[in-house]
Amino acid sequence: MFQALPGMTALLTPDLRYADANRQYLRSAGRSREQVIGRYLFDVFPDNPDDPNATGTRNLAASLQRVLDTGERDTMAVQRYDVESPERPGHWDERYWSPVNVPVLDADGKVVLVLHRVEEVTALVQARAAEGDRLAVLEAELQTRARELQEANEHLRLAHAGERQVALALQEAMLPPPHLGLHHPVAVRYRPAVDQLNVCGDWYDLIDLSADRVAVSVGDVVGHGLAAAGVMGQLRSALSAASRVSAGPAQALDVLDTYARSVPGGENATAVSVIVDWEDNTLVYSTAGHPPAILVDADGSVRLLDAATDPPLGASPEHRARHQSAVTFTEDAVLLLYTDGLIERRGEDIDVGLARLVESAARHRRDSPARLADRLLGELLPSATDDTAVVVLRL
Template structure:
């Protein structure tokens, strides 16, 4: 889950000027520091085309406007952040309708993508460096010296841009390594034997593509198989490492102790010895195809949903216990069973699928149940994709998502 942050209050509290543009370069938000710096009101700026609301000084040149516009258009084309260093862009003076005040700026443009992956918003961060340009040292310099200083600053800025580009490339390589690692850690050999099971994994949109959510499928011949999902607190490589240890441990335990409750007991004891595993959650189900019975136990996780062929949904919430390692002393975990009919569908998931900010978790579960009933006739694979789309998380969510759909 993400922290409950009021981002408007955050941007209004920061001393740096920020504004947000849409794809048409229309100003959609300005923070208080930006209003103070520009000497304008919110009504003067919001809803206006940037270069109409803040026109360039026609008495100087149009190079600044051209450079800023080129930076914004490159960002829209590439989706990569842009930096404009030491640019003179005079501001209109409110007390003089046709007057401008000389200003020098360092500007950073950062893209925010929409659900379609295209740039939807542009965050413009501006730093007023006029005081630096007009510092006593600068005023004492000859024009040639001042020009030389500007050239030096520009050269340094270009070097910084080059280093930033190298960092972005290194980050991209790290992401690819992370994706490969995640795929390896989530490899499920027994899944190939189950055309009735579909799985989906989506990392948190703000993460490195590796997270703490996981799933597993284990065959227990001759006529049973076990399925699990789990969630480790946090994101990134450390959470993924903990996830890998817990998933492997539970996968091994269930082969020796085919009781979901006892398997989670052992996993809870193991979690106490793993740094970062405390408060991890997991749910384990054992499906007996001969007796048409689902046996399950839950360690602090969201309840699986059993979709019946008549469109009704049943929550598997009768054997819920605290998360792994939450108790100081060992206590046996509960276990429950429920029958199913051929054609029913069992859904296991993690919180990123249904949780929304400022919304009760029961509302999210109800939305999940409604979406399942609407598409119950689909195959597990098609149902998984339809479910992600109906819940508006097909392109990812603020938190990780692991999803397992089983046609019983």
């Protein structure tokens, strides 16, 4: 199951030696198992000696040490980490990686391993720096990810034993808890309808874009359970990569629309993406067939972000550019993103459920994001009949 996880993933011992690495990690790093397993991390991947300003090793070492010291996950910003070419010794390839380091604890709470997961974003960063045809480069990169993640998803579908362990690993790898550098209070809640699994077709994501800009998104894949979770992981990863280099949420969803057409099970998925900018107190958003995000101002007034709504991903016969819109917000407002499991009920018009959500969000707007999220689930979702994801961000 570890080998089948999507993305580059390795297991490190507390002295930072490789205990294991999955196929994707070895393939992307250009190394064999013999060159990696049992060796010290920074002997395998040292800093480029020809670059006196290289910081990749130092930053990664500091992140791993924080995990070992605190026993808590550490998510790093995108790092430049040059890698020596295995075919051309002495030649260093410019690479950009986005690492996440997660502790594996024993029964006593001691860190016995570190799960080191890396997103390869080299092509995206270089495309942005070169100001070339960004969408063409993104599409090529995302097509590569589609093939890799489809392979991983096929392995997961074939696994009948240990399904819960796989689901837990998927949830940890695909849906990490939010860590915003801006320290704005935020809460996420994730409730699959299938009791025996901890993942489903819904997703959420929060990304620091700059010192005062954050991308927030939620989405929903058709179906339930592990198969839907595999598709979810592909779409979430693709939107995360596109959001980092696109000009806005409409362009990011435009790229995702093209990508979803190549992913079996990705058609008719829905998503909403919002860029929060604290410099000028604006929200820029775009919606792909998803229920509208909700903005609750400090005075209790509620706005539905529904002025830029397009069809679900891959639903139109022909590709069309997507729309986006912008609104301003006041200090201490609340942004709420959610999936349709929170508002849909059998035999009831969806507008009734949306009105119920608006009333509850306005009534509890002064609560902390965590308490507000819990109240919404408690009042609107007494039992999980559909997958549900909720993101609450205090502005």
